[in-house]
Amino acid sequence: MNRQPIGVFDSGVGGLTVLKQLVLRMPRERLVYLGDTARLPYGTKSKETVLKYSMKNASFLLEKGVKCLVVACNTASSLALDELRKNFDMPVIGVIQPGAKKAASASRVRRIGVIGTLATVRSKAYEEAIESYGSDIEVTSVPCPLFVALAEEGWVEDEVTRRVAERYLRSLKDKGIDVLVLGCTHYPLLKPVLSQVMGKDVALVDSAEEAANEVASLLREKGLAAEEDGSREMCAPTVCLTDRSLHFLELGENILGLPLNEVEYVDLG
């Protein structure tokens, strides 16, 4: 039994889709979430800058006494995972590898599409991870910069969003993919439109779910899981944000499905 918390960070609220899966999968684990709302988004920024912010976030969570680190952001997972593993002596789990593994096992036609931020797509992290699970797989990646703004605007089942999705996803449909990886933590919010545009024969892979499974397995393997104590009570996650933003609190409660009453605001510079 290990009662230390699991540390989770993202550039903002998108990573709450991962936090939610962690809560559902491991209701007895204590969770500390850091959303770097003062410096979001990461998806348009350089590797150097995303690395710098990720190191600061990880140091903050380390001070909170976490037993492992979940990088609940596709951009930071793409650009900063190796460096975090080098610098922090604890398990570091990103969202790319779990999503890639699931996608590779789900594709029959061996053609997979990946959508994400500019930075994630440029990094080719998903291509490399998917190819490590099957060198016969053809991966096509498309950046979809407007999706985050549309999800945050709440236009999730909407004619405008459908048109934007049709434009972004056209080349992936033409490729005849059978699996689409939602390579940004905001994108699961747009699942209804994405399903509609891609059609029922294309499976959508949500890295958040896969990452939560990966974290659960890893904690069990390493003997770091919080032991079942017979109680049925779910631990409410501790949420820390670097900026006080009403809009994001509202959005966050929608994503998490829990009230965000007790948010701690922290200044990381």
Added chain:
Amino acid sequence: MNRQPIGVFDSGVGGLTVLKQLVLRMPRERLVYLGDTARLPYGTKSKETVLKYSMKNASFLLEKGVKCLVVACNTASSLALDELRKNFDMPVIGVIQPGAKKAASASRVRRIGVIGTLATVRSKAYEEAIESYGSDIEVTSVPCPLFVALAEEGWVEDEVTRRVAERYLRSLKDKGIDVLVLGCTHYPLLKPVLSQVMGKDVALVDSAEEAANEVASLLREKGLAAEEDGSREMCAPTVCLTDRSLHFLELGENILGLPLNEVEYVDLG
């Protein structure tokens, strides 16, 4: 004659619309531009955070020996102008007051619309500034969060952008305004669509142009203008960015209409 440079800052590249107007209006002035690309956007962030970043930007420009400070960002002008004026002993010019003055003088029906980021609209800075020029004027403000993403995606004359604009601007059309203030430095990029949606009887006020005129008048009044030296050469502005982002360089060159060959990268923490 004063050969010190004019300092200009924005959260990113949007402020280049202001820089461009300053170059056109005062070709002999030296200009130093700081784009805080590592921490953009400001428009979704809290007053406290925008204030902190604005102070850091202004301090950086002060070290560059500037003679005045142009806040080429509507959000920072809304939230940080008073504090900057208190803390820096030099003229500080924002984009709100010049845009508000122009709008008030241009409106015959005394109903003005303002569009901007969430933070700018929440601040009510335009309402207050416009009302100071005419207490009979009714101001209606609408946040348009997707416009920045659409402008940055380059979808400037586009069916999707037209639909988004129709949705955002509907309430302003219903109000019967005759002046629309483009209260975000990105929005002038969308002028064709905005004109089309609002119709030819609604004048669009671009705060960038008005701010450049204001800076020119102020420098002349205070004896701070660079004297005409008879040369016809235009000074190329010095551009500093806090993050190295290829996408923004491309966009920046489009906005400025000049190549951004010599960009200095600076780390403001």
